[in-house]
Amino acid sequence: MQVWLFRFIAVLLPLLLLLTAEWLLRLTLPIQAVPLFIENPALPAYWVTEPDITRRYFAKDAPRPPVKMEPGFVLRDKPANSIRLVVQGGSTAAGFPYGVGASLAGMLEQRLKRTLPNKHIEVVNTALSAVNSYTLLDLSDDILAIEPDAVLIYAGHNEYLGILGVGSSYLTSQSPGATLLWLKLRKLYLYQLLERGYQALFSAAEAKPKQRRTVMATVARHKDIALNSARYEAGLAQFEQNMRLLLGRYQRAGVKVYLATIASNLANQAPFNSTSASTEQLAKLQTLTQQLSQQPDNRQALQQLAALSKEPQASASWHYQLGQLYLQLAQYDNAKQQLTLARDLDLLRFRAPSAINNIIRQLAQEFNAVLVDSEQALAAHSAHGIIGKDMMLEHLHPTIKGYFVLADSFYQALYQQRQFGQWPKPVPAALAWQERPILPAEEFAGQLRILQLTADYPFTDAPIAVQFPPAQNVQQQLGRRYIDDSIDWLGMLQQSIRQYHQQKDGDMLLKSLKIVADALPHDGVANFQAAQILMQARRYGEAKSYLQRSLLTPTAPAEAKTLQQQLNSLTP
Incomplete structure (x- = not known):
């Protein structure tokens, strides 16, 4: 018995010393936690989102992406007649490049206020550029603390090249478990003190001159993540694990989740990085393109094109060229198939592959979340059902019309669920478009x-x-x-x-x-x-x-x- 008591004390004593050190540090040092919601100094009746929330993930003075969270306000005391929704996601959910007026929070709040004028409507934005499922999970406790009625999620593009992504310059660990542990440790003052000491000892003596670059230019470390490679699978596993933990947390708290499929530009965005097709195949494609440009109904050339399309090929640019040829021939189903393959084979993964949406659909069913098929909604408003420049500005950020369609897909899902009772007068899309909250x-x-x-x-x-x-x-x-x-x-x-x-x-x-x-x-x-x-x-x-x-x-x-x-x- 004395041996077991001695062992218990031996284990407990270091833990007590660490807890004491943490308590003393919190009393004496100016290190502070970075909560998602902070007091609004202009009016204490409101919380406001912390614009510099990415400080959670970086040591003081460490280089980090130049991204900020658009301020979102929420009453500290939730009114009895309120509907409080919280938006989570990356740059698209946040409304880049237009700002909050184009975001899910901005467009939905103005339309819901019009729809339910006797309710106090709050649609709170917590989305920001360059973050992925780790940040969504990390912010969930703060979100639950404000008692949301529902959480709206549009996310999945940043699992590879976002903060803590498997191919990112801002990667902490290859192990998802180790990364989750690190996120918890970073909330300890003792850890932050050690982190500052390490940084002071090993940081470069002379600061290098900074060149102003975009987030995309600074975030990509691994530029050749091949389909089905180990790093590719790690990105999918990371997303599924974190989203599973996130949805489970909301489900246990009784908070309804509206989980959207995500979309990107298929028709007008060539792959960023690709292997090359063989010289022989490129020659065949060039010949067929010339023949079909002169005679689109050339049966022999069409048969050869169909056979060529079935040949196994890992080149994203090859499939993109095939997709463009099928578009010219008005064979839109074949075009969509080839352009989707081009996106999925793109080695530089700024666009999520199809597998991310497969995971989203599976998890929505498993956790009884409402599936919002935003990808299908955007495709339905695109030429020939293939998302392109009419809905997307570049690779994945929507045009103003695209943002409206995205917000409308959530609005229709909220309406169909009847979660907030009957809507006496849903706002028609034409009126909502006219009143979109952006100048x-x-x-x-x-x-x-x-x-x-x-x-x-x-x-x-x-x-x-x-x-x-x-x-x-x-x-x-x-x-x-x-x-x-x-x-x-x-x-x-x-x-x-x-x-x-x-x-x-x-x-x-x-x-x-x-x-x-x-x-x-x-x-x-x-x-x-x-x-x-x-x-x-x-x-x-x-x-x-x-x-x-x-x-x-x-x-x-x-x-x-x-x-x-x-x-x-x-x-x-």
Whole structure:
């Protein structure tokens, strides 16, 4: 008995010493945890998402991707009549390159407020560029703490080249188990102190000059991850394991999950990196292309093309060329098959392979999540059912129309589930599109960001100078100034408000005021102005919600109380 007691003490004592050291460090050192939701200093009634959340995954002063989370606001005390949704995912879920107005959170919140004006609607964005399933899982405890009614997930493209991805420059360990353990250890002050000490001892004595590059240019370490290779399978295993843990956590908490399939550009994005087809096969394809260009119904050439397509070939560029030829021949099923193979065989994995969507469908069924088939929705709005430049800006970020279709797929899923009761008046797609919460200046700025993105790796071998198109109107001038950092986002919106007010454009003025009010819930004046114009439009339920938000602030105008009385007399 004494031997076992001695062994127990021997094991317990180091643990107690470590716990004591951790407690003392938390009392004495300025090391702080990085919570997902922090107090909004402008109005403590709200939490706001931590914009620099990637600090969770890097030591202080360590190089990391230049990505920030768009601020999302949530009331600390959840109202009784509220619907609180949380969005998780990567850059597409976050609305890149347009910002929050194009994001799932932005587009869904404005449409749901219109749909259910007597409910307090919160669609909280926690998505950001370059993250994958590790971050989704890591943030889930913070998300559950704010008591969401549902979580909406659009993710899967960054399992290979995102932060902690298996082919990323920001990889911690090849072992998923070790990476999950590391994520837990990083929350300890003792670990962070040791990490800082290590960094101070072994970091380079002279800092290298920094060159401004895109996230895509800095994140890729392994550029040749072949289909079915060990690293390829590791990416799938990582995604499935983390998503299984994530969905299980939400299921145990009783939180409904809406899990979407993901999409990428098939028709107009050539593979980034590919092996070459044989000289013989390339010659055959070139001959057939010439013959079919001159005579598209050449039966013999078509038969030879069909036989050539069936030959086993691991070259992504080869299948892309075949897909383009089938598109020219209007054989769209064959084209889609070849273009999908080209995407799946692309060695530089900035686009998720088909296997990721297979895992998503399987897990949605296993964990009773609502499957949102966003890929099919985008394909249905694409020429010939093949997702291309009409829905995608480049390899995987949607156009404004593509973002609207993506948000609509979630909106329709929410409506069909009846999770929040009957919807008396669902908002038609045409009206929602007209009222999309993004201004032409923001749309133009997004187009310029894409020009910057595609002027660097992997779209070019080396960064090239960007040539912006000239601005054609006031809104485009504002968007260009925003990109040039000569005006901030709020200044761009405020000048837009003045422009629309002078032009007496009521619809765009209302849209602009609502965008500002939603971005600044602590601004009593902005929310009061939005309430006023909504009341003039006889949208009393929405006006009431903005007015209530205004009244929470110390900057609410004196007239707010009078407007409240008027609205109370007009609404039940």
